[in-house]
Amino acid sequence: MRFATWNVNSLKVRLPQVLEWLAANPDLTALALQETKMEDAVFPQAEIEAAGFHVAYIGQKTYNGVAIIAREPLADVQYNLPGYDDPQKRVIAATVAGVRFICAYIPNGQALDSEKYPYKLGWLKVMQGYLADELARHPQLILAGDYNIAPEDRDVHDISKWEGGVLVSPAERQAFQDMLSLGLSDAFRAFEQPDKSFSWWDYRGFSFKKNAGLRIDHLLITPALTEKLTASGIDREPRKHERPSDHTPVWASFRD
DNA sequence: ATGGCCAACTATGTTGGA
Numbered sequence: 001m002r003f004a005t006w007n008v009n010s011l012k013v014r015l016p017q018v019l020e021w022l023a024a025n026p027d028l029t030a031l032a033l034q035e036t037k038m039e040d041a042v043f044p045q046a047e048i049e050a051a052g053f054h055v056a057y058i059g060q061k062t063y064n065g066v067a068i069i070a071r072e073p074l075a076d077v078q079y080n081l082p083g084y085d086d087p088q089k090r091v092i093a094a095t096v097a098g099v100r101f102i103c104a105y106i107p108n109g110q111a112l113d114s115e116k117y118p119y120k121l122g123w124l125k126v127m128q129g130y131l132a133d134e135l136a137r138h139p140q141l142i143l144a145g146d147y148n149i150a151p152e153d154r155d156v157h158d159i160s161k162w163e164g165g166v167l168v169s170p171a172e173r174q175a176f177q178d179m180l181s182l183g184l185s186d187a188f189r190a191f192e193q194p195d196k197s198f199s200w201w202d203y204r205g206f207s208f209k210k211n212a213g214l215r216i217d218h219l220l221i222t223p224a225l226t227e228k229l230t231a232s233g234i235d236r237e238p239r240k241h242e243r244p245s246d247h248t249p250v251w252a253s254f255r256d
Numbered sequence: 257a258t259g260g261c262c263a264a265c266t267a268t269g270t271t272g273g274a
Contacts, residue, residue, distance in 0.1 A: 009262075009263070010262090010263055012264090013262095035263095037263075062265070063264090063272075108272080110272080110274085116272095148273095166274075167274065200274070202260090202273095202274070203261035203262050203273095204260045204261045204262090205260055205261085206260095207261095216274080243262090246273080
């Protein structure tokens with residue numbers, strides 16, 4: 001089985017690319033999507049099901065929005081973070097192939113002096129509590145998504161350009177470490193990986209061509225899954241596509 | 257040079273993303 005996460009930056013624009021990528025990756029069990037940017041009433045459920053997939057989603061107009069697409073039915077779908085009153089649609093979870101698959105679009109934070117930054121840190125605290133609860137129930141669990149956190153300096157093309165800003169601040173990195181402390185591990189770093197591996201590149205300034213990116217999309221997995229982990233990686237192909245998302249898919253494979 | 261691009265909205269500029 002194989003799981004992946006992809007921030008598509010508008011599913012309206014990217015649906016053809018998502019379906020194309022799913023067709024090109026027939027071994028993929030489930031895909032977590034972020035920034036679908038659409039209300040549930042206009043979500044392309046019929047098109048996705050017509051292509052042979054199951055899907056669960058929750059979204060809003062213009063901003064945020066998450067979905068899980070899977071090759072088998074989704075069970076026990078959870079919408080939003082339980083007990084946290086937040087109009088922003090950032091979390092959906094479901095059980096697929098015996099794995100609790102959580103799809104999260106963690107807030108960006110905008111800037112350290114923005115009101116969105118404490119929102120991000122508070123949100124991460126709530127996520128931590130939710131994770132602790134879920135981990136007690138699900139030995140096989142994946143937290144997949146756009147974390148908007150580059151965990152280490154090697155996850156940043158040029159740390160001098162990002163130091164002192166969001167995505168790399170000590171408090172955000174600590175929140176990432178706190179999730180690891182719950183018993184999770186970064187599927188990408190379980191293997192030797194190429195230097196300068198990133199999952200996001202700014203649309204501006206030929207960033208992708210220059211590989212001036214960040215690794216901010218992650219799959220954190222439980223020990224029961226780490227035991228079964230066979231490979232992990234980042235698929236840069238969709239980022240080369242015409243009219244791409246600024247993020248590209250990140251994946252992990254497991255023995256059945 | 258504190259920008260550059262892209263998407264969405266109901267817009268012909270503004271906001272948010274990262």
